[in-house]
Amino acid sequence: MVKIRRGSQKRSARKSKLTSVNFKDGEKVLQSSQYHLRTIFDKNPDGMIVVDNKGVVCFANPAAESFFGLKKNQLLKHPFGVPAIDGEATELNILQKDGKTGTLQMRAVQIEWDKKPSHLILIHDITMIREAERLRCEVDERRKLDQLKDEFIGTVSHELRTPLATIKEFVSILLDEVPGKINVEQRDYLNITRGNIDRLGRIVTDLLDISKIEAKKMAIRKSLVDIVGVAKGSISLFKASAGAKNITLKLLFPERLPDVYADSDRVTQIFTNLIHNAIKFTPSNGKVTVEIKPGKKEIECSVKDNGIGIAPENKDKLFGRFMQIDRSAGGGPKGTGLGLSITKELVQMYGGKIWVESELDKGSKFTFTLPVLNSQTIFKEYINNGIKDAVDKGSAFSIVIISFNNFKAVFKKLGKEPVNQILSDLEETAKKTLRRVTDMVLKYKEEVVILLPDVKREDAFAVGSRIEDAVRAYFEQKKDSLGGVKIKYGIANFPDDAGNSEELIKKARDGRESISIKVSPFKSKQR
Amino acid sequence: MAKKILVIDDEPELVRAITVRFEASGYKAIPAFDGQEGIAKAKKLKPDLILLDIIMPGMDGYEVCRRLKADPDTKNIPVLILTASGQRDLEEKCTSAGGNIVITKPFDTEDLLASVNKFIK
Amino acid sequence: MDKKRACKHKYVLKLYVTGQTPNSVRAIENLNKILSEEFKDMHELKIIDILENPQFAMDAKILVTPTLSSAFRGSIKRVVGDLGNREKVLSVLGLF
Numbered sequence: 001m002v003k004i005r006r007g008s009q010k011r012s013a014r015k016s017k018l019t020s021v022n023f024k025d026g027e028k029v030l031q032s033s034q035y036h037l038r039t040i041f042d043k044n045p046d047g048m049i050v051v052d053n054k055g056v057v058c059f060a061n062p063a064a065e066s067f068f069g070l071k072k073n074q075l076l077k078h079p080f081g082v083p084a085i086d087g088e089a090t091e092l093n094i095l096q097k098d099g100k101t102g103t104l105q106m107r108a109v110q111i112e113w114d115k116k117p118s119h120l121i122l123i124h125d126i127t128m129i130r131e132a133e134r135l136r137c138e139v140d141e142r143r144k145l146d147q148l149k150d151e152f153i154g155t156v157s158h159e160l161r162t163p164l165a166t167i168k169e170f171v172s173i174l175l176d177e178v179p180g181k182i183n184v185e186q187r188d189y190l191n192i193t194r195g196n197i198d199r200l201g202r203i204v205t206d207l208l209d210i211s212k213i214e215a216k217k218m219a220i221r222k223s224l225v226d227i228v229g230v231a232k233g234s235i236s237l238f239k240a241s242a243g244a245k246n247i248t249l250k251l252l253f254p255e256r257l258p259d260v261y262a263d264s265d266r267v268t269q270i271f272t273n274l275i276h277n278a279i280k281f282t283p284s285n286g287k288v289t290v291e292i293k294p295g296k297k298e299i300e301c302s303v304k305d306n307g308i309g310i311a312p313e314n315k316d317k318l319f320g321r322f323m324q325i326d327r328s329a330g331g332g333p334k335g336t337g338l339g340l341s342i343t344k345e346l347v348q349m350y351g352g353k354i355w356v357e358s359e360l361d362k363g364s365k366f367t368f369t370l371p372v373l374n375s376q377t378i379f380k381e382y383i384n385n386g387i388k389d390a391v392d393k394g395s396a397f398s399i400v401i402i403s404f405n406n407f408k409a410v411f412k413k414l415g416k417e418p419v420n421q422i423l424s425d426l427e428e429t430a431k432k433t434l435r436r437v438t439d440m441v442l443k444y445k446e447e448v449v450i451l452l453p454d455v456k457r458e459d460a461f462a463v464g465s466r467i468e469d470a471v472r473a474y475f476e477q478k479k480d481s482l483g484g485v486k487i488k489y490g491i492a493n494f495p496d497d498a499g500n501s502e503e504l505i506k507k508a509r510d511g512r513e514s515i516s517i518k519v520s521p522f523k524s525k526q527r
Numbered sequence: 528m529a530k531k532i533l534v535i536d537d538e539p540e541l542v543r544a545i546t547v548r549f550e551a552s553g554y555k556a557i558p559a560f561d562g563q564e565g566i567a568k569a570k571k572l573k574p575d576l577i578l579l580d581i582i583m584p585g586m587d588g589y590e591v592c593r594r595l596k597a598d599p600d601t602k603n604i605p606v607l608i609l610t611a612s613g614q615r616d617l618e619e620k621c622t623s624a625g626g627n628i629v630i631t632k633p634f635d636t637e638d639l640l641a642s643v644n645k646f647i648k
Numbered sequence: 649m650d651k652k653r654a655c656k657h658k659y660v661l662k663l664y665v666t667g668q669t670p671n672s673v674r675a676i677e678n679l680n681k682i683l684s685e686e687f688k689d690m691h692e693l694k695i696i697d698i699l700e701n702p703q704f705a706m707d708a709k710i711l712v713t714p715t716l717s718s719a720f721r722g723s724i725k726r727v728v729g730d731l732g733n734r735e736k737v738l739s740v741l742g743l744f
Contacts, residue, residue: 055740078711079709084740090671092671092728165634168634173547179547197633
């Protein structure tokens with residue numbers, strides 16, 4: 001600190017006056033510059049500490065206090081260490097209160113402090129940056145792995161199926177007597193060969209299916225499925241084979257069905273497997289009934305036949321891999337033994353159950369359930385899919401969540417209907433601002449959620465501000481009736497802000513970018 | 528005069544099986560064992576139909592198909608795509624590359640011949 | 649330095665790191681290099697992962713990692729950073 005010496009009293013009055021004026025000015029300048037320095041020091045978001053040559057802290061700014069979670073009096077004289085870094089800056093880790101690891105960037109420069117050699121250390125928080133980088137890396141890894149898996153399955157498929165095609169065609173050529181006539185015995189053997197080639201072909205298909213399911217267990221595509229439509233589609237595939245045995249195929253379904261969220265191809269596969277078995281194990285003139293029953297939590301689908309049934313000791317093993325019950329009574333081409341196990345995996349993939357009821361010579365009934373998804377799960381599904389697509393394509397996914405800042409108060413004041421109306425209006429308003437086919441708006445409980453696939457963080461903010469303008473305009477119109485309503489919105493981006501759907505939703509709900517729009521009847525909107 | 532079918536596939540034995548089958552059905556089969564050879568022969572010999580395998584070393588089937596369809600000399604020749612995979616999006620990929628129909632290996636002879644009859648000019 | 653005398657006392661070194669973060673790994677590498685080249689047979693090194701043993705870190709009043717604490721003949725020195733600056737590390741630890 002600089003000391004100011006007062007002018008001596010013995011000086012001339014004029015000089016004294018001058019000196020005292022200088023003194024006052026000087027002090028003002030000094031205080032002003034002190035104030036500036038103090039501001040830089042106090043308000044600096046980066047931490048600044050000074051450590052002596054023993055590595056003990058002798059000076060710290062408020063940001064440093066908050067980084068280390070210590071008050072100034074605890075931080076001063078606290079051991080830190082002498083920086084020994086190669087180059088200008090280095091990274092340090094810090095254990096935060098919530099147990100998570102933070103990353104800091106430290107820069108150090110040698111200084112003299114109170115005439116002693118010391119270090120001035122600057123600390124900059126780069127936790128978020130590192131986190132975003134790590135997420136991006138993870139996403140890249142996932143994508144590469146998925147790609148490898150896909151390529152592998154494609155290659156294996158080709159390698160297995162091409163020789164089969166060659167064998168099959170030559171056998172076919174021989175059977176058609178292209179190079180010359182064949183005798184009965186030769187025909188017999190060639191037919192057997194062809195049958196086995198087909199069987200091998202089916203096994204390859206099943207194996208590939210299983211490996212695809214294994215590979216994609218984490219990334220199942222779901223959308224709203226019309227179960228009845230799917231069942232009808234499956235049944236139509238069997239009209240010919242059922243007709244050949246004069247088996248009646250029937251479909252029973254209710255008038256209204258709750259929504260099921262699944263992959264319609266896979267559900268088709270489930271139905272197809274079960275109907276195929278039913279027809280196979282039912283003798284001529286039998287009956288196969290497919291029934292769909294709605295339920296509160298799940299939809300129950302069953303395929304019932306009045307065929308040969310299953311022995312009790314075999315019932316448990318039925319869904320195992322490579323399980324084949326003696327099919328002597330079944331007729332038709334021999335199965336692969338994988339159909340039911342694949343069916344079971346598919347059903348379980350959707351969170352459903354599958355089981356069989358059967359009595360020998362009376363028939364069997366295979367039932368599987370698919371969970372009815374409530375809006376909460378569907379909402380999360382949409383977000384999960386958005387993230388999965390972003391991973392697959394190596395792009396981004398952003399969401400914007402608009403909600404009431406003071407929901408309880410508004411609800412109390414206005415009541416349920418008006419609040420729902422506001423939400424619907426907000427949904428409409430948001431919809432109008434969206435420009436792409438793939439952008440989506442959902443109403444979910446007391447929030448309006450906007451899904452923006454392939455949109456990077458910066459662009460999401462641009463969308464956010466368009467929505468904000470539209471919402472303000474809406475409230476401008478309604479300001480007489482909607483006084484006191486506070487709306488906030490938050491934006492979150494994958495992978496920059498979060499690595500999974502929970503985090504993404506949380507960040508968008510109470511992220512730092514929440515901006516409040518308050519509407520009162522008299523004042524115009526302000527942040 | 529017999530119709531000509533160009534068979535492009537890197538598996539010589541499968542090409543031979545298909546050739547025997549086609550010739551027994553009254554067509555003339557022209558073999559090609561990779562994309563380059565296939566495109567060259569297509570331009571030179573102007574077949575009435577092209578049978579094309581997707582997975583080949585070097586230029587893959589999609590690329591061959593795209594080039595055939597982009598070339599005025601060959602763009603009107605129907606292309607039957609042979610693939611070992613039964614994926615649905617594969618079919619879309621094939622048709623968007625310009626393929627007229629997709630046949631999965633191993634195929635039933637009747638299916639192959641029926642498709643050929645349907646598309647051959 | 650008097651080698652004979654030095655052998656009687658050892659540097660008791662504790663390197664505090666955080667899991668496998670890049671700077672933790674670097675600090676361990678750098679330290680091992682310095683130790684094998686300058687402090688052969690004169691040191692005892694303990695690597696403490698503050699994720700696994702947060703209590704040790706708190707007791708030792710560790711604020712950040714990597715932090716190297718060195719005790720030699722009763723004198724405790726502390727170095728912070730990835731220890732890439734060898735001269736600095738050596739000078740702080742007292743080996744010239």
